[in-house]
Amino acid sequence: MKIIKYFLQFLFIIIFFFLFKILGLSISSALGGKLFEKIGPLFRSKKLIHSNLKKAFPDISLDHLNRITKMMWNNYGRVFAEYMFIKKFREDRSNKNIIIEGQEILEDIKKKNKSVVFISGHLSNFELMAMHIEKSGIKLSAIYRPLNNMFLNKIMERIRKKYICKYQIKKGIGGMKKLMHLKKLNYSTALMIDQRVSQGIRSDFFNQKALTTTIPAQLVKKFKIPIVPIFIERINNINFKIVIKNPITFDNEETTKTITDKLNLVLEKMISYKPELWIWSHNRWK
Secondary structure (H helix, E strand, O other), X not given: OHHHHHHHHHXXXXXXXXXHHHHOHHHHHHHHHHHHHHHHHHHOOHHHHHHHHHHHOOOOOHHHHHHHHHHHHHHHHHHHHHHHHHHHHHXXXXXXXXXXXXXXXXXXXXXXXXXXXXXXXXXXOOHHHHHHHHHOOOOEEEEEOOOOOHHHHXXXXXXXXXXXXXXXXXXXXHHHHHHHHXXXXXXXXXXXXXXXXXXXXXXXXXXXXEEEXXXXXXXXXXXXXXXEEEEEEEEEOOEEEEEEOOOEOOOOOOOHHHHHHHHHHHHHHHHHHOHHHOOOOOOOOO
């Protein structure tokens, strides 16, 4: 039954992708946002979303909860529609829809051929971050978790490898071996640290213990490399701002736990700035 379900989802998405292609980027993004405002709550529990928001912001009002939830679904839908136009973003050398703050940091990494770890979360149109890093000429690998839908995953992998980041590394033992090989060739790594993982450590995240990936901390300890936080916000419609923060270095005495705790604090600040741009439907504290 799952195969049939996944295939029907695949057909549904392909039909919409063709529709979006006809309508163009601006209209498709707006349509995707409005569409997800309506259908998003049918797939994910409003109770779970509100529970997550209350964990992060205990004093939040009901009106604010509802407003963030609605805007979250709107952003989610826009990202869905904008996937059809990733090539357009990639090939636009002028970055007319993206303001970049901290480009000099990327230029320094490129000039010195340094290996770093870029960290972020699933904020706004998060795919544009790795795309911009690679467009800037930095040797990059990106860690990802394959989609459960095997039909859709093939298309997404192809899009990601062609237009976002050539070296896509699956989570798991095989992926870690490939990651270590690329690290020896001075490749930087980009990964999202905001999702629940099956293996990790319990670290404070918005005042709640959450199972958190230790990959960034492990890379810091093994290769003595800095962490570079990167953030993206949707300014309006199809216009974005990417902010590259100064590299964070850690003393040798730092443990995997203390590094992970500090990185969760960095992530909290990113999310708190515009909470409607994060995916609160994810069961982060399960």
